[in-house]
Amino acid sequence: MRGRLGIRILQVIPTLLLVSMLVFGLQELMPGDPAVLLAGEDANPTVIAQIRKELWLDRPVPVQYLHWLSGALHGNLGYSWRLREPVLQLIGQKLPVTMQLSAMAIVFAIGIGVPMGVLSAVKRDTPLDWLANAVGLGGLSIPTFWLGIMMILFFSVDLGWLPPSGYVSLARNWERSLATTIMPAFVLGNAIAAVLMRHTRSAMLQALSQDYVRTARAKGLGEWVVVMRHALRNALIPVVTLGALEFGALLSGAVLTEQVFSIPGFGKLIVDAVFNRDYPVVQGVVMVVAALYITLNLIADILYIIINPRLRAA
């Protein structure tokens, strides 16, 4: 097991290096000279030359990359061109907001997706199964931002129950914090719930056809005990690991959800950076998101190896 874990951990290094090349390479796509963009079209050539020197733009691309990589390894992802603050510091300020939203979204996703998947598998080929599948497919097809707008229309404009936008932190006022994040968290969790529902249904169908389930039934155990204690426990192993892969969808969804509900998180940071052509922030956010995603996948794989007795023995 240790060898397998070691190999898996070592595989992360080349992937992260390639991601860093990809992120750095993004700036090569940019039309025009970044120094001119920063100084302005009418700027003095001396100023432009000075900026080029400061940003290492006067060196060959591989040297620029190594300089950037060395900074990134020391926790320096550069400075925001607009806010003149370190990129990592900006990300650090916004990350807790997105993390709160994501944690609440995961609660919604698991709370809706797993029971729906179990019910759909247990009641296979009945109207309940068809309904669950239809809801799942609908959840996958509905655009996050449209669902958000529709919820604002209904719960904020029509009923006046929840604030349509804004964010209050948990530390400041937990009730207001929940009121401002419950709708965006539901919207964000919806698509993940649909994916979890599909994974759970297929894993449960497989588990329910196994010999140990037949044995449990033959022993005279109640159907509830068979489903919950025998089938679901085994079905959840692949669901948990596949669920970890949805972290990417969660971050993508956060970009749009935070925009609709005006939440000052990670997603809003990248959108604002895009519109202000604050490229170091765009690069920094993409790099941090990729590193988080890779780490989460690694944890999921390690958990899978630890949980699965067949892999543990190998």
Add this chain to the structure above:
Amino acid sequence: MAASATTADAAARTARMVHESPRRAAMRRFMHHRTAMLGLVVVIAFILVAVFAPLIAHDRPDATSWSLIRKAPSWAHWMGTDENGRDVFSRVVYGARASLLAGVVAVTIAAGIGVPVGLVAGFVGGLTDALISRVVDAMLAVPFLILAIALAAFLGPSLTNAMIAIGVAAAPVFVRVARGAALDVSTNDYVEAARALGNPPWRVAMRHVLPNIIPPVLVQCTLALATAIIAEASLSFLGLGQQPPAPSWGSMLNSAQQFLTQAPWLAIFPGAAIFFAVLSFNLVGDGLRDALDPRRR
């Protein structure tokens, strides 16, 4: 009499199933998939709307009228009018062009990059496969929409750049699908036989491997179309796709946000169009997958 007819029918069906090719069997399963057929009908309807937009729309999508600002849906304007007095129905109809075009072009780019690269990785194997797989892993480590946003941001906001960004961001999944299928197909006896007959590797890959990896690639294309339509709408919603005043469902939703209390219809109809378009492509994709791989059902 009736019983013997039923038996004869069953026998004929069995005989047909025994003799029919896998491709024909998949087609038959797809044609009998009711939800997939429903999805296909809606997809065809959307294509017809996009192609015949000038005949279906009430007005030009950019025709403004100061006397018709934010009018609620009526017989004259089925989906109401927007903040510039433009007919929302006409804009939704013309918006189908941007969405479907973006979907088709982005998926063509993704498949155009992903299938050849995946075929090479799966067929050649060894160091080439290892290198390609690591690059694909790195690209997949960046969430799809965030990669598309970053690419669109650096390329500049426009529908063309959005299509390129979505296509490039979606390509790694095609590499994975094509590679997996190519690996699987390469172990078949007929590929070994083609090699043993002295065919050069490129001919074996093109003549014997490529045609057999088409089914999973086709399923991926349909599902990717749904993803690409949502992605284009998302980029346009953020202001990185189709630029105003050209109509796009995503950009219509973006401007609708400012008038939610006064004109909710501005948000309802373009969003519903995205939802039904994506749902229909997903239904077709699911049906194709079930038809091509019945074990998955």
